[in-house]
Amino acid sequence: MVTDRRSEFEATLTRTAEARGQEAGAALQRASLLRDAIHRFIRNRAAVVAAVAFVVMVGFVILTPWLSHGSAYGVDFAQAYKSPSWAHPFGTDEFGRDLLVRTALGGRVSIAIGFAATIAIMIVGILYGAISGFAGGRIDDMLMRFLDALYGLPYLPFAIITLAIFGTVNFWTMVVALTIASWFTTARVMRGQIITLKENDYVRAANALGARWYRVLFRHLLPNTLGVILIFVFLELPGVVLGEAFLSFIGLGISPPKASWGTLAQDGYSAYEAHPYIIIIPSLAIAWLILSAFFVADGLRDALDPRTRET
Template identity: 40%
Template sequence: MKEAKFVFIETKIEGAESTKPSLTYWHDAWRRLKQNKSSMIGIIIIFLIICFGIIGPYLTPYSYSDQVNEYRNLPPILKLYKADDDLYLHVSKDYNIFKVSKDGRLLERLQLDKNKRDIINKIYVYKYGDEEIKLDFSYNLLPTKQGYDYDYTIEYKGQVLTEPWSSKLNKKFPFGTDELGRDILTRVMYGARISLLVAFIATFVNLFIGVIYGSISGYEGGRVDDIMMRIVDIINSVPLVLYVILLMVWFRGRGLTNIVIALSSVYWVGMARLVRGQMLSLKEQEFVLAARTMGVSKMKIITRHLIPNAIGPIIVSMAMMIPSAVFTESFLSFIGLGVSAPMASWGTLANNSLPGLTTYPYQLFFPALSIALTMLAFNFVGDGLRDALDPRLRKG
């Protein structure tokens, strides 16, 4: 019997190192981005804010313009006074008395008896069924009563209340109400829609203009590059925010369209400079020379070879442009050049809260917090993308 010329051996060899599957550029970038905890936190915050603005308004019973005047200037946390076993009262900064449930749900505003109020001695009388509730808020106003630890007292059935029984979250208006009785939570949700919509549209328009402009300038070079970059220098000679303000004034109107046009008209210059620098370094590579030799058109070389190779810095720059656009839109709305009333972006809400800032600070806190969280989240993501898309760190 003839011996076999070939002998099969086991494919698995002990001690041999197992090779890992090769990762593409984008798979490797995503792997490193996931390792950046601050970037992942930023992505989660951005996702929650987008859901907050898109889905949130459908979950509230109010719109951004609904006014409930009897509940104006109410805080998100209610201080309750226990007047009876089933009677809990809250006194607003406007010296209105509200009947509140034990868990913090507003039930009704008590009616003021104008015939029995004493304006001179700062005593108001409110009706509660057949009973009266007397509110004395003269302790910080009249010299004879100054020096007490409380600002007012509530008298009901001979019992005088000076200290609140408990503090409860406002179940009806979780973020409180403004001077017209509008729900701040709902208005912040609609403000998220406006601010993010303007920011995203303006950013993508700036991305498109900046990439095209910078690609042509960097690839052509010579006199074309000089002329195009001098135009950019002229635009950069004046602060871009001032350009936007002048354009908004020139439009003589407020609205989303005018804000997007104003932001898109000048904010592309930073992207154009970045892309031009990338084009100047990439156009000297061998693959560009090979494409030229094969007769590929300039437009195809730019769109199919140069821009895809510069996509990493472009994405990072775009992520950094979004918080800048959010802040600029909020600033324009803050100075009165934003959307028209009763619509409100975060900047408009911040502007409306200024007259009562010392008395009702919560009206400024929530829109300001929304702006800060959005900008912080996008900056976290931008920093993570910058590290993840850096080709020098691929082996790290």
């Protein structure tokens, strides 16, 4: 009897050591993959240029209002509709307000809404997809059928209906509306990742040792999806910024005198024929951010894809 207990104890120690060894090996492998991914990303010139362009845009919206002497809110009809010049590099609008500063401040609003909504989308989508993929069985089927039903709803009308339910448009209602309309794809992709990862040996070992489900999910599975999450941050951000711009362009944006890139484009639409720069400038800013984010996401995808590793 003593011998049996001793054998059982030794077997338990062996399984524990193997599980810890597999976990340590997985951690070392992740560190090696991260180093390789960084090197591959740096060698991707398009991705590096896009990353620099993205940082430049973020720096522009943060620093310009502090460095420029132009007024974003002061009304001066004598300066109305001034074309781009040294005094006003982006020109002025119908109230004589400096469009350089207003474009930067509008970019702050658009990018802030974009990042806030993207973070919310990641949280909702990751948790929903991870729980669905990890639970499996009927729970997975039920959650996926609900997700399929939501996929049938059009994106922008769904966001418009959400804003109508709130009855007011501000920073947070815009974030919530864009989040509710945009988290589906992240959830589906995360579910697939979790289903694939939970078949790995170190996950099976953790389950065999009686690890609780939340420890397996948050300690072993989700950390191995960080690469996919990072890629989806830069894929979701452009869509959210473009969605906010469209909603603002049709009159569902931030209330004046504050502005976003969408409301600036709306302001310029009525004066497009005589003063096209008013709509062109925020449109170019939106295109700059969207293209740079997409190229960064593409570079991250290539860098983090194990199939591109050099042999």
